[in-house]
Amino acid sequence: MASLIPFVEPAVNSAGNPVSINPKILFDQAIDEGSATSSNFFIVKITTENNSNIEDYLQDVNTVSDIIPATVTHRRVNLADTDTYTGIDYGDTGSAGLLYRSEVLISPTNLLPSNSNFAVILSKNISL
Numbered sequence: 001m002a003s004l005i006p007f008v009e010p011a012v013n014s015a016g017n018p019v020s021i022n023p024k025i026l027f028d029q030a031i032d033e034g035s036a037t038s039s040n041f042f043i044v045k046i047t048t049e050n051n052s053n054i055e056d057y058l059q060d061v062n063t064v065s066d067i068i069p070a071t072v073t074h075r076r077v078n079l080a081d082t083d084t085y086t087g088i089d090y091g092d093t094g095s096a097g098l099l100y101r102s103e104v105l106i107s108p109t110n111l112l113p114s115n116s117n118f119a120v121i122l123s124k125n126i127s128l
Contacts, residue, residue: 007082008120019111023120024103026077031102033074040123041106043068045116068118069109076100 085100
């Protein structure tokens with residue numbers, strides 16, 4: 001599984017984000033774009049009535065209504081900065097992703113409810 005570098009937007013535990021925000025996750029290497037789909041990236045509304053934090057939330061039994069529908073898009077990012085990678089990657093020869101890393105943009109299909117807490121959950125089925 002690909003690992004995360006410390007670049008997520010909005011920042012973890014940030015407040016006052018617009019309800020139109022599209023969370024982004026930048027991986028430290030290229031990922032298989034076919035394995036990063038809306039079926040394994042989720043935006044979840046966190047309710048704090050019974051859950052004090054995300055770890056408690058994940059341990060609790062929750063309903064599908066907690067999941068916010070979203071689409072997932074990909075961007076190849078230069079290794080040295082956060083600009084879009086525009087070169088050719090000869091990945092078909094076994095070097096896929098040596099010239100870029102992957103960013104995933106998660107776009108909710110509707111505006112997020114205001115004054116609410118959310119988490120982005122990634123399944124472990126993302127391939128390099």
